[in-house]
Amino acid sequence: MDYKKAGVDIEAGYRSVELMKEHIARTMRPEVLGGIGGFSGAFSMNAFKDMEEPTLVSGTDGVGTKLKLAFLMDRHDTVGIDCVAMCVNDIACAGGEPLFFLDYIACGKNYPEKIASIVSGVAEGCRQSGAALIGGETAEMPGFYPEDEYDLAGFAVGIVDKKDMITGAELKVGDTLIGIASSGVHSNGFSLVRKVFEMTAESLGTYYDELGTTLGDALIRPTKIYVKALRSVKEAGVRIHACSHITGGGFYENVPRMLTENTHAVIKKDSYPVPPIFGLLARTGGIEEKMMYNTYNMGLGMVLAVSPDDAAGTLEALKAAGETAYVVGQIEEGEKGVTLC
Numbered sequence: 605m606d607y608k609k610a611g612v613d614i615e616a617g618y619r620s621v622e623l624m625k626e627h628i629a630r631t632m633r634p635e636v637l638g639g640i641g642g643f644s645g646a647f648s649m650n651a652f653k654d655m656e657e658p659t660l661v662s663g664t665d666g667v668g669t670k671l672k673l674a675f676l677m678d679r680h681d682t683v684g685i686d687c688v689a690m691c692v693n694d695i696a697c698a699g700g701e702p703l704f705f706l707d708y709i710a711c712g713k714n715y716p717e718k719i720a721s722i723v724s725g726v727a728e729g730c731r732q733s734g735a736a737l738i739g740g741e742t743a744e745m746p747g748f749y750p751e752d753e754y755d756l757a758g759f760a761v762g763i764v765d766k767k768d769m770i771t772g773a774e775l776k777v778g779d780t781l782i783g784i785a786s787s788g789v790h791s792n793g794f795s796l797v798r799k800v801f802e803m804t805a806e807s808l809g810t811y812y813d814e815l816g817t818t819l820g821d822a823l824i825r826p827t828k829i830y831v832k833a834l835r836s837v838k839e840a841g842v843r844i845h846a847c848s849h850i851t852g853g854g855f856y857e858n859v860p861r862m863l864t865e866n867t868h869a870v871i872k873k874d875s876y877p878v879p880p881i882f883g884l885l886a887r888t889g890g891i892e893e894k895m896m897y898n899t900y901n902m903g904l905g906m907v908l909a910v911s912p913d914d915a916a917g918t919l920e921a922l923k924a925a926g927e928t929a930y931v932v933g934q935i936e937e938g939e940k941g942v943t944l945c
Contacts, residue, residue, distance in 0.1 A: 616714040620742055623720035627727035631737040635703070645738030647704050649763075657766035661700040665690035666757035670794040673824050675753055676803055680718055682826040683756055684725025685732070686791040689827035690851065691760035692733040693906070696831045697849045699770040699838075700762035702735035707758045709742045712749035722756060725826070733831040735760060768838075772846040772862050775935060779845055780915040781871060783932040784922060786905035788881055790827040792852040793899045797823060800889035814880040822881045830906045836925035837908070842918050846909040850901040857898070859907060859942040868938030871907075872945060876930040878903045897944055909935055 621641065628640055637646035652658045667686045674683050684707070692702040707726045709719060719742055730737045749755070789797065801807055801819060808820030815822045830849075837844060846862035859869050882903065886896050896902060910918050915931060922929040 616716050617742060617744065619716040620714060620719040623716055624723045627720070627724045628737050631705075631727050631730040631735065633703070633734070633736040636736045636738055645704065645706065647736070647738060652763055655763075655765040659764050659766045659769065661695050661698045661762045661764055661769075662760065663691040663694035663762075664757070664759040665694070666755065667791055668794055669798060670791050670824070671754070671756060672798060672803065673794065673808070673820065676805065677808060677820050677824060679824060680721040681725045682824060684722050684727070685729040685826035685829070686725075687756050687758045688726055688729025688733060688735070688760070689829045690791055691758050692729070692735060692762070693827075693830050693849045693851075695760055695762035696733075696834045697770065697847045697906070698764065699768050699834075699844070699847075700764040701835070702733045702760050702762040702831060704736045704738045705730050705758055705760045706738065707740040707756065709740070709754055709756050710745055710749060711742070711754035712744075712746055713751040714742065714744040718754075722754070726758070729826075729829060732829045735762075770844050770847045772864055774843070774845040775862070775864050775867055775909055776845065776911070777867060777935055777937045778912060779909040779935040780912045780931055781869060781933040781935065782908045782910060782915065782918050782922070783871075783876055783904035783930050784830060784833060784906040784908070785828075785876070785928040785930075786850070786879070786901045786903055787828040788825045788879055789823060789885075790851070790901055790905060792901070796889070796891070796899060797885065800885055800891070812880075812884065814884060828905050830927075833906075833922055833925045833927045834908075836921045837918055840917050840921035842910055842914045842921065844908050844910055848907045850904055850907060852899075854896070854898045854900050854902065855942055855944060856894075860940055862907070862909065863935075863940050865940055866937060867940060868936045869933060869942040870936055870945065871933035871942060875932045876903060904932065907932065
């Protein structure tokens with residue numbers, strides 16, 4: 605008996621690392637110290653010593669049951685983007701710049717090409733957000749996961765000068781709410797998605813005119829990363845008063861997190877186009893509208909609160925960053941919460 609016969613192939617692990625290297629190399633920043641394969645990743649903070657009060661911000665998350673879709677479609681090169689996005693968007697929401705990322709892949713069997721494909725997505729997410737992929741772990745766990753399945757999670761660290769943090773403390777009655785378009789369902793609510801649609805190759809391969817693509821392609825589309833968009837707003841001289849990343853829990857859970865006591869967010873549902881995937885999901889599953897807005901981003905992945913005087917400049921900066929954004933509402937006086945009207 606040996607480790608390989610027990611289900612863990614050490615040689616496959618070595619092969620996975622070799623295949624990952626070219627993807628990891630695309631994410632490097634000058635602050636990264638050392639190479640790939642050490643026991644820890646090292647990152648110099650020397651470049652940030654001129655900040656008045658450098659503050660680390662962090663985020664950790666996974667892809668969730670959207671991975672089931674990747675298994676069924678045998679598409680593994682985009683879920684890594686989802687994993688990075690879920691972490692770095694939270695950091696950007698606090699005003700931070702992501703510095704580095706680490707991933708964790710647990711699988712039933714290490715297929716090196718599949719692992720490398722997953723990591724290629726992680727590297728692409730890091731490239732989009734400007735973060736370095738400085739480490740990770742691939743754990744082969746036979747008997748714990750089915751051979752063809754895996755889990756994927758990650759952890760990101762960023763930095764912000766404390767005076768530049770977005771905390772919501774500057775939020776004011778009368779502030780304008782700007783919504784930035786999402787790319788689709790992103791990476792939340794897939795347990796419900798999988799109950800609504802048949803998770804078969806035939807169902808996922810069905811083309812819908814209203815989607816302009818197949819159901820599978822619409823659902824697996826990776827989460828949009830908003831790091832550069834929020835940086836563009838900052839560089840335009842706009843002070844973001846509050847920010848909400850619309851993830852699990854939709855509007856009703858996430859928008860109140862950006863509010864202070866005695867402030868109430870009012871968002872107009874007709875102020876922007878809701879992507880057709882959400883209409884198809886609601887009709888097919890018979891899902892009530894409030895539940896949709898309490899589960900999904902409904903087409904807005906990030907909501908910002910800015911001074912009304914800065915609304916036009918914010919929209920211009922977001923457009924320059926390649927984003928589609930809308931004025932979607934305002935902050936009013938009232939009980940902490942959100943009204944969708």
